[in-house]
Amino acid sequence: MQFTDADPSAPTIRKLTLAVDEGMCTLRWLWPEGVEAVYVERLEVAMLGKENSGDAHAQGKLKLYTREEYKASNGYVDRITGFGAIRYTVYICRMDDAEPVLLRQLNGENTVMASAGKADIRFSIRYKSGFFQKRKSVFMTVTTEAPVPKEALCYVRKQGSVPLNKEDGTVYPFVNDFVPGRNEMPPVEVAKDEYVRLFFTDGPKYGTVYRLISD
Template sequence: MRFMNADADPSAPRIRKLTLAVDEGRCTLRWLWPEQLEAVYVERLELNLMNTDRVGEEHRSVTDYGDDAGGSTQGKLKLYTREEYKANNGYVDRITGFGAIQYTVYACQMHEDGPVLIRQQDEDNQGIASAGKADIRFAIRYKSGFFQKRKTVLITVTAEVPVPKEALCYVRKQGGVPLNKDDGTVYPFVSDFVPGKNEMPPVEVAKDDYIRLFFTDGPKYGAAYRLISD
């Protein structure tokens, strides 16, 4: 199986306007088919949010490989014809549990030496579905003396499932509580969060500084978790 970049051939078929709809544990994918296209390959990638940057070989996306994906992606790609799409009014997949699933639909051209999948740069053929969001609750307490110029911040994170440290950050702002990730100075966490209560090391800040937790990437991690302030 080989890949070809769509940008290298302007006439290559492209998947357009991929949409995802999740209802009662089923995800339905629909897209616009190019007129000349009779089949696609659908990739289902269960995102390992415990660290997508350190994801192991068994979780790598087919797009992480070179032009020849070989057998490393067996079980992740499914051939789907235009007739099947019409009969089912889309592509239907069952999803359960917590986490996020990334779907990519590749236009497929058949050649003598096998199928050639079209890799798109515009991501019009890609979408992420939530298999169910796990709650992440956080509490922030401040401790300071009456005459002290600084105060101690105590952060507690309570998670339903394991959460990678890359998913969360805390933001410090002078004079008020941060409204979003960009409303202050961003600090990373140094270790992953385990299920249950996680007590963070105390943080020293100025007396008029305030802290709040945010997702580092809202669309990415918001598909798998709910961040709730206690």
Template sequence: MRFKNAEPGEWVIQGLSYQLDEEYCTLRWNWPPELQAVYIHRMLDDGFHSLAGSPHLEPGNLRLYTRDEYKANNGYRDRLDGIGQITYTVYALSSDSEEMTLITQPDAANRIQFSTGKALLVYSIREKSRWLQPYKTIEIQVTAEVPVPKEVLCYVKKTGAFPLNKEDGILYPFVTDFVAGRNVLPAIEVGKNDYIRLFFTDGKKYGQLYKLVYK
């Protein structure tokens, strides 16, 4: 199986759309005349995987779907079994090659991306201090609905007040991934007048996948 860019007159996919129905998604698109089958690729970005990748996909990641199946099911129906950004790409088969060749489209009209929902991340911070000691101990707990890569979150320390964002103090990365469920992080020692909050390392990117709540 190989890929090639669409050329003038080549079969291409247009009008790709989706419809959500609880835990299922239905894709629909306009079939070029005489095209009898397509290959469909699905990729879920749950924070551990990148959506940006080579079009040279392994055959096992692609599903053959015929025009007859499409008519019988009024589209392509797929179960959504994860939380994050999902991307579907529908590839037309080349009409002028005996070898299995899929058409990539520079206009990306054969690709659609949407969110399947945000996973909830709830964190709490407990402080323990001793009388007349210049330091206090901080314990951070994170409860996650799904596994979360360590790169998603950071904590920020600020003296005199709680930090308002990740630039408002000294930023520290986490060194291990978060498992689904309760995560109790190793205690850290800070100054008695230091305060800590958690933030996304990239709010625009990870804010589409997770909802961060302080409790």
């Protein structure tokens, strides 16, 4: 499928709206005169990797949808599944040498976002040390409902008390992605008066997809 930026004279999708009711999403928009079919793209934000998570041109699943289907269903209806956010984009299509070309609208009026709910990430932290040792071992367990990239989480170490937020101590990354289910981290050695807690590396970004819970 080919894409190209729409020129100022091209027809555009306007007044795209989204309504969600009991797990079903309905998109509605104003059809330009003479346009009888569009392509609707569904892109689950959780699918985006760290390299293209901000790329407006990342491609999802495309579905051809006609004006007659739109009238019959009073919009475009889709089931909300999975976790995170879903980006819907409605593209006008033109034929170029018998090949469909989808028009990107630079004004963004043909794109909306829907929330598919948050996946739970539960974590527990245990400490183990001997009476006469100056250091202790930290055992971290992360249990998640969905895959979680290692870039989403970090752990913070602080002397004297448990960290209150990501900035309240020294930040350390994780080296492996988290798979659904129970993930046991290799033990970490810290000073006897240090404490550890997990946080999102970027709360506004990952907090829309996951819910971080301390057990």
